[in-house]
Amino acid sequence: MKATKVFEARDHRWWILYDQEESRVIDSNVYVMESQGQAFLLDPGGFEIFPQVFAALVEAVPPASIQGAFVSHQDPDIASSLPLWHACNPKIQWHIPALWEGFIRHYGALEAPLQDIPDAGGNILIGGRRLEFIPAHYLHSSANFHVYDPEAKVLFSGDVGAALLPPGHGAWVDRRDADGKAFAAHIEKARYFHQRWMPSNRAKNDWIERVSKLEIDYLCPQHGAIYSGPQVQRFLDWFAALPVGSGIA
Amino acid sequence: MTPEQLIRQQQRVMEVVNASFRARQDIDRALRDIDRRALNAMVLVKKHGNALAGYGVVAQAFRERAALLRESASHLQENIAPLIEAQMRILQQQRLLQNFEQMTQSHGEALHGRCVGLKNTRQDFQKIITQEREDARRILRLLLEEVRILQEGVEEQEYVVTNGRIEAALVEGSGVPLMRVSRDMGEAVRIVARAVRDYRQQLERLQNESY
Numbered sequence: 001m002k003a004t005k006v007f008e009a010r011d012h013r014w015w016i017l018y019d020q021e022e023s024r025v026i027d028s029n030v031y032v033m034e035s036q037g038q039a040f041l042l043d044p045g046g047f048e049i050f051p052q053v054f055a056a057l058v059e060a061v062p063p064a065s066i067q068g069a070f071v072s073h074q075d076p077d078i079a080s081s082l083p084l085w086h087a088c089n090p091k092i093q094w095h096i097p098a099l100w101e102g103f104i105r106h107y108g109a110l111e112a113p114l115q116d117i118p119d120a121g122g123n124i125l126i127g128g129r130r131l132e133f134i135p136a137h138y139l140h141s142s143a144n145f146h147v148y149d150p151e152a153k154v155l156f157s158g159d160v161g162a163a164l165l166p167p168g169h170g171a172w173v174d175r176r177d178a179d180g181k182a183f184a185a186h187i188e189k190a191r192y193f194h195q196r197w198m199p200s201n202r203a204k205n206d207w208i209e210r211v212s213k214l215e216i217d218y219l220c221p222q223h224g225a226i227y228s229g230p231q232v233q234r235f236l237d238w239f240a241a242l243p244v245g246s247g248i249a
Numbered sequence: 250m251t252p253e254q255l256i257r258q259q260q261r262v263m264e265v266v267n268a269s270f271r272a273r274q275d276i277d278r279a280l281r282d283i284d285r286r287a288l289n290a291m292v293l294v295k296k297h298g299n300a301l302a303g304y305g306v307v308a309q310a311f312r313e314r315a316a317l318l319r320e321s322a323s324h325l326q327e328n329i330a331p332l333i334e335a336q337m338r339i340l341q342q343q344r345l346l347q348n349f350e351q352m353t354q355s356h357g358e359a360l361h362g363r364c365v366g367l368k369n370t371r372q373d374f375q376k377i378i379t380q381e382r383e384d385a386r387r388i389l390r391l392l393l394e395e396v397r398i399l400q401e402g403v404e405e406q407e408y409v410v411t412n413g414r415i416e417a418a419l420v421e422g423s424g425v426p427l428m429r430v431s432r433d434m435g436e437a438v439r440i441v442a443r444a445v446r447d448y449r450q451q452l453e454r455l456q457n458e459s460y
Binding site: 087089 | 259263267271329330333334335337340341
């Protein structure tokens, strides 16, 4: 996996770890927010890709600087590496949806310090900077959160914005995309994922209404590539128009 | 390996991982500093024409050595990620093996008699761990060799700094602050030397304690 910077302003950085080498499990991105020497992991990934995520992380931050980690929902590609991270650094505080605590402990994390996020969401301070846990329930999991950094204008959007890309993919949806052609090509790789994994049009519309009030420069999904600048609004418009829940014919 | 040995080994690996990050940052920063100082010295020498030609040769050598050090340091980096990855694969497999050990503890060895597949799987995990350990040992040896090469490069750079001090002393009357320039260069090289030495000690401790 590779590590690249998403955002940087003085001692405030966001990193993406992307393009995993193991193709038998779904390709996942892991994000790291760093502020004043303290780091926060977002959706740290599955058990099978842990060694490569960890090696890539060391390109970005020292592991001892990780104060906390966020788990958007209960899926194995998000959180099954939890016991391995816990073995490496037992001080990491895990912020997880309250609804999933008893499920996530099944990954072998009986002793890990889990902090429940209530359904309404909440805030956390990392290195003096505030991160907001934004409710994204039913997108796709029944208790699901995203993370917003108001200073960096980064929205970590979990499975929303996800695309199924081939090995060797880049971290970004092509940023030299004045005419929107790169976005149009990319979004076709996101269509099935959203139609089939997202269950509720009502939840989708509720989320779009909520995040439309945020200033977002970078929309960072857990699979695929980052939307930046005008692509963010393009994505929100595309998602608004897309009927989801296609599993029910 | 006992659970206590496992925990100690894991702690040692994490110390090396964190030390790798610090060493890389310190070395990168100091090498950039060395290059900048060498370039400044060359500009200073050029301004004064032939009078400081001797020091110009030293400054040029200093800069060339700095480029070689950067090259050596980049090889060091190439082996850090595979070492970390190998160590984390060992952790991963040990975690799986641990589950089997716990099961055996609670049900007794008789369980293996009743379930042959379980015994075979446990042996497979042990085999993988042995292979991964061998792989990690090999990478660690490579890494230590890279560190040795880097240390040799630093020693050569220290020699160039000494030459710089001699040249600076010879032209002390020129009014150009070459002694200070040499002192600053020496300090930058010392930072690299210290970072590399500390890192080598961490790696050697891992090598001695783990296997």
